[in-house]
Amino acid sequence: MAKQEKEIDLIVVGAGPAGLAAAIYGGRAKLDMIVLEEKIIGGQVRNSYTIENYPGFEKISGSELADIFQKQVESLGVTIDEFDLIENVELYEDKKIVETESYIYKPKSVIIATGASPKKIPVxxxxxxxxxxxxxxxxxxxxxxxxxxxxxxxxxxSALEEAIFLTKFAEKVFIIRRHDYFNGEKSLIDEVLNHPKIEVLFNEDLVDLKGENFLDEVVIKNKNTGKLSNLKLDAVFGYIGTEPKTNGFDKYLKVNDYGYIITNEDMETNIDGVYAVGDVREKKYRQITTAVSDGTIALLNAEKYIVQKER
Incomplete structure (x- = not known):
């Protein structure tokens, strides 16, 4: 049975903070639009135990903030289609197609807000x-x-925040850090260094994992001496960066050497009417606030583009 085709103003791909911010502005602009999310609404924010740097909230959990975003989007009449996977994408100046398991969408404009996923531990x-x-x-x-x-x-x-969070459960948390310094905020570094349940192993690389069926030991290597040491651990959590989720969009869009989509400050890609926002685009700072800013800028520009297309 042939899929139904839908001509709409805008598709936002991804329902993290950047995509949801775009959806809020799109809803207020009364655009005919949809948000596609292949997993859970909220993106990586939903996995944050505590957020203390988002304006308006002294402290809030990631899941609570994601729920607020979602409620606001849906209150504006914008549909969020969750778990409808994208099967094919075509992006051209004069034609844009996003095909999911259920529909073939033909939008005037596309905002890509697919985010990034954690890099795997390189063992x-x-x-x-x-x-x-x-x-x-x-x-x-x-x-x-x-x-x-x-x-x-x-x-x-991320590593510092999650180490602190894990002390709620763990007998002890070891931070395995390949350098002799941290890249995080000073308040987090101070909390980690002074936490009675956390031990920091500076200048150590994780080089091997051991265990019959489940992990029970790791091997670390000192970067300065080359000495190998075994460390009994029941689990390892990796926070060594992210990789962009371009989902085939990189076939049409310019990306940098690391795979992130290249945009200008207006969130415009190399194809007119296609924008990239949040963690999927090349940028210096990756925060919830900067993601929301990206989504706002992209939508305001997409709205202008759509109006011009209709003339």
């Missing part, structure tokens, strides 16, 4: 222990390890 047998001791979401999986010893790999804000 050969990482896949053997995925879900069996190797994880990338402390909020999702941390509670499994009540009273256990947990490792966190990384040195940015």
């Amino acid at each position: 050969l047998n990482e896949s053997k222990y995925q879900g069996k001791g190797v994880h990338y979401c402390a909020v999702c999986d941390g509670a499994i390890y009540e009273g256990k010893k947990i490792g966190v790999v990384g040195g940015g804000n």
